[in-house]
Amino acid sequence: MYFLFAWRYFKAKKSTNAINIIAWVSISAIIIGTTALILVLSVFNGFEGLVKSLYSSFYTDIRISPASGKIMTITQEQINQLKGLNGIKNFSLSVEEKALVQNGESQSVVYLKGVDDNYRYITGVADNLLSGEYDIGTSDAPKLILGAGVEGALQMYSDQLSAPLKIYLPRKSNTEQINMLEDISNDTISSSGSFRIQQDFDNKYGITNIDFVKRSVKLGIDDYSFVEILVKDPSEADNIKKEIKKLFGDKYIVQNKYEQNRSLYSIMNAERWVIYGVLCLILVVAAFNMIGALTMLVLEKQKDI
Template sequence: MNFLFAWRYFRAKKSTNAINIIAWVSMSAIVVGAASLILVLSVFNGFEDLVKSLYTSFYPDIKVSPIAGKTLTLTADQIQQLKGVGGVGAVSLVAEDKGILENNGSWLPAYIKGVDDQFLKVTGVGKTLERGTFVTGNGDHPQAILGSGIANTLGVEAEKELLPLGVYLFRRGSTDYSADPMASMNHEPLMTSGMFRIQQDFDEHYVITNIDFVKRMVGLGPNEYSGAELSVTDPKQVLAVKEAIVRLLGKGYKVQTRYEQNQSLYNVMGTEKWVIYIVLSLILIVAAFNMVGALTMLVWEKQKDIHVLKALGANDARIQRIFLSEGILLALMGGIGGIALAAIVCLLQSKYHLIPLQGGSFLIDYYPVKLVATDFALVLSTIGVIALLASWLPARKAANQPIALKT
């Protein structure tokens, strides 16, 4: 009943055109605000998915690392037990340390990550190769896959076996040679077999090679590693698998999911999304001021109707609900229109890539977008709350109108 009155008041011809104009302006402002919110949130969703997919390529589902220091001890029995945990797909052992690469007089610090033959089963690095093949060799004749940033900086054609790189790694327990730091490092040649391109954080800092080579260079024992990386067969069971691994290994080991390995990144992305949501909600608040004006003038326009309704027995609460419904109707029409407009733009952007990314240095050349149902619910809820607040004062004024059929 309330919305029926609201709809008739919306469609009815007004004695003053300004009332219609203000109503349409307020609704148009809501259309713009809703569309802006959905579009920006969809772009954030698109970039969030893209960044997560890039980090997923390098980080495993679960990582076991030492709580303190650089190394942990995993016996053959413990490794077998890890492989036997329900939900674990594969276990890859890694040995990693920071070293120095040299090529034709160019020097560059980098993380040298030694991996075993299970590494490609726990990460997606193999799918990010831009040149060459993923071959790490063996402990005596190692080969390396370079990040694209490292390969470009050193001027290396990673897929061509021309001249080896020089790799320097600190020996564990070596004395501090302040006069000659190189005296505390092992140096060996390292051939290259390929180049990967994932994301700047990895491309400019990581070299992947054979685990036995890194362990020998650093001086790790047979059961010593930098960590273990595991894949999980069912992504929904990651937390359950993590808890099982914690119970198995006990204290002294840090067990992290992919989210926990990059918690600061995910927190920053979430915070940015909420900040932009709050900023763009100001557009809707501005639209609410227009709505207050439109409803106030409508109350003035419909004074006689209010008096008649009260004379027929309508109480103040009924009158207030009618004009609250009018405000909600305006807001919902604007909100649904804005969401529909944004959805059309997002679908066109996904299919035709209408809006390009400037610079040409990113992995994609257009703005990624992703529509999420919860964003629609959030925007409609926000519009509803703002509409209620904006409509309350005019609706209250209408409810307080005294009965005066004669003037």
């Protein structure tokens, strides 16, 4: 009954059309704003999930890196300690170095990532192959898996994947003077395939055998750039990270997936809050207009009360 009276007065002809216009504009703004808020946040959450899944194909749950410099020492005892930790499903040792790859007249600077056999089981690279096969070869006969962007920069095609490439790597040196003959390694390597994950990785990385990279840059047997870890339960990643930090000490940086991509996640969170804030501001303005329209309606009908 009360609703019928309210609706009768709301629809009744006013002394001015301004109240009617403001009321309907306010109602429309609230409906559209609320719908837009739900849709935009839903789409953004879906987009965020897609981006996270793409980055998860390359980054692992936990990564150990050197606190200073590019190379750290990981002893067999430390490897055994990792194997003994509960919650760790698998891990991979890797070495990363910038290299110049040449295919005929085409050249490209890549981040050459030397990995062991476990790497294919802790990342999604093998599941995102664009062409060829996942094969990193051996120390004496290495194979190279290129990002799709690097493959394009080198003007390589599917029928040329087996063509030998020239690769130049800086060797580890104890002197500040550079001797081009001694401090730069020059090898040939065959491409076994290419991957496509996300542009940041596709345009930068090439993956090959870790022993080949260590031999080329003259690293020691216990020298590595990263230890990349896959955990059994991602919700326990932070607890496992704390245990690893206790075992390894301050000479190593232990990061979870969020910390490895801090800038990406920070930007995405900031974008979400900006969108939420703008749409909420629209709803607040519409609500004030609605309150104003109702106030004017009450004042107009006060004589009937």
